[in-house]
Amino acid sequence: MSLLVKNAAIISQDEKRSVLRGFDILVEGSRIARVAKGIKEKAEFVVDAKGCFVVPGFVNCHNHAAMTLLRGYADDMELHSWLSAKIWPREAKLKEDDVYWGSLLACVEMIRGGTTCFADMYFFMDGIARAVEESGLRANLSHGMIDLGDKGKREKELREGERVVREWNGKAGGRISTSFGPHAPYTCSRELLEKTLELSKKYGAKIQIHLSETRKEVFDLKKQCGKRPAEFLGELGFLSSEVVASHCCWVSKSEVSLLAKRGVSVVHNPVSNMKLAGGNAMPVQEFFEAGANVALGTDGACSNNSLSMFESMKFAALLQKNARWDAVVLNAQQALDLATRNGAKALGLNAGVIAEGKLADFSILDFSKPSTVPVHNAVSNIVYSASPSNVRDVVVNGKLILLNGKIQMLDEEKILAKAQKVAEDLVSR
Ligand SMILES: [Zn+2]
The missing domain is CATH 2.30.40.10 (Urease, subunit C, domain 1)
Known part of the structure; x- marks a missing residue:
């Protein structure tokens, strides 16, 4: 063609x-x-x-596409109670077909917003992959793994993570690539992280992870093992150019230089961070100065609540300026770089x-x-x-x-109507 x-x-x-x-x-x-x-x-x-x-x-480097179904369902709440009281109980009732329709809705929204590729971490990834395949979009998909120290759960999660990589990598005419998705250092055991590293090397796959989104998780880990999250991952030998780390708001200067030195791509999610009141802006300027690759994401639609990369670029620039009392930092050109060339680099795309x-x-x-x-x-x-x-x-x-x-490739009207129905049904289960 x-x-x-x-x-x-x-x-x-x-x-x-x-x-x-x-x-x-x-x-x-x-x-x-x-x-x-x-x-x-x-x-x-x-x-x-x-x-x-x-x-x-635009390359949206951090998303949970199917969470469009919970858009506007639980707003104006503190992050940890938002997750445990509202989001996780609903997610426990999700089925693959719901994920499929939620993802189709996300695809329509992203296409209309000029996004051509997104990175996703979720579960029922077959549903998301089917939506990506039909939509014409490009995506890097990972099964989000959480074990909370439970060995049985760990093995199950790793099996599923590996299955997704095996079954979907290179599919949809090469538009789908895959990665491993250990959720975060505070939800994954050391064993899960070590095994993830092994699998990433075996398959040559990237790793998506949440890192230092909140101050609480930094202090909790420090109490537990005496190290901050990036230091902890550094000592595990986990950090490399295969790693795409989202948030990185609460990082020390030495963590910034460690992440940059190891070639980790860091993903800024300004809208989600501000909506959940993370309290600290990602130190984008320090990441630039350290030579790190900084990309941009929206995060899921229930902590944003939009998947517009236009909004995320603008918020990224505004947040830096306001937090640093410096109108010069993160200028428009740099914000566009985050959303385009840097995002492509993070996901290893020649785009x-x-x-x-x-x-x-x-x-x-x-x-x-x-x-x-x-x-x-x-x-x-x-x-x-x-x-x-x-x-x-x-x-x-x-x-x-x-x-x-x-x-062109999806029936938008049908998807909007069906997603509304699926979302209503999900919150009533
Ligand atoms: Zn996330």
């Missing part, structure tokens, strides 16, 4: 962060074959992008940049909306004033999955 995008202004996100005006993009198969002016080759599909901006697809040879994962943004006129600086508009309503077309793996505002 081939696709030609004509007359675009391209926010390339290349090394120089070039903006190319009046360029065409030729896509062949799943890749960008050429980026040039006046491409003459014929293509099966031609999209005119005159007056629009093409931007690399996040619009250039020849890269995966054809990008969005076409229409700025002719009140909140994005005028365009003095397109990157500023994307980060500070754009929204999913600006996303006109989305291409993933060389295929148009949103065209002129219409979802």
Whole structure:
């Protein structure tokens, strides 16, 4: 299949962060074959992008897609009681089919928001994988493992984690990749973490983990073993460029340099952190200075409650500025980097940049909306004033999955109606 995008202004996100005006993009198969002016080759599909901006697809590096079903179900609560009183009891009643419909809803929302790839940690991953397969999106999926020190539970979780990697890696025409998902150092035993490390090496798979989201978990671990979470993982030999660690809000300076030195990608989730009142902003500036790869995530829809990466970019920038009393830090360009090229790097994707040879994962943004006129600086508009309503077309793996505002591979109306029903049923069980 081939696709030609004509007359675009391209926010390339290349090394120089070039903006190319009046360029065409030729896509062949799943890749960008050429980026040039006046491409003459014929293509099966031609999209005119005159007056629009093409931007690399957003990579949402931390999500629990199926939690869309609990969006708005338990807001304005403290994190630990939110989890134990509201979320976990509902999750205990989930079935695979619910997860499938919740994930389809998430996919529709993400496509409309210009997200082309997401990382997910949850359970009933077959349901999520089926949704990803049908949606046309790209994803990195992991079964979230929790053992709380219980040996039987540990073995069961590891078996399931390994099954997901074995069954789904490389599926959906290569759009699905897989990883291992030990939930966090406070919910996983040392044995579970060690075994995860072994399996990650065996399969060459990445590891997704929550790390130092709250002050409580840092102090609890310190009381238990005398070490802070990143130090603890460092001593286990767990930290490497295969690790994608979400949150990292409550980290010391030496933990920042340890995580950076070991090549860990850290994922900032500003909306979720602020909504759950984590109290501390991820030290993004220190991570930059230490040379770490910083990516961006929304987290699940019941701690956000949106899956919009536009919002997450804006909140990331605003949170840093406000927390540090410094309007200069985390500028718009850096926020866009977090959501595109850095996210692709975290998940090991040859994407996040619009250039020849890269995966054809990008969005076409229409700025002719009140909140994005005028365009003095397109990157500023994307980060500070754009929204999913600006996303006109989305291409993933060389295929148009949103065209002129219409979802191409899913029945959106049916999904919204069914997700409402499933969600109502879930909370009444
Ligand atoms: Zn999470």
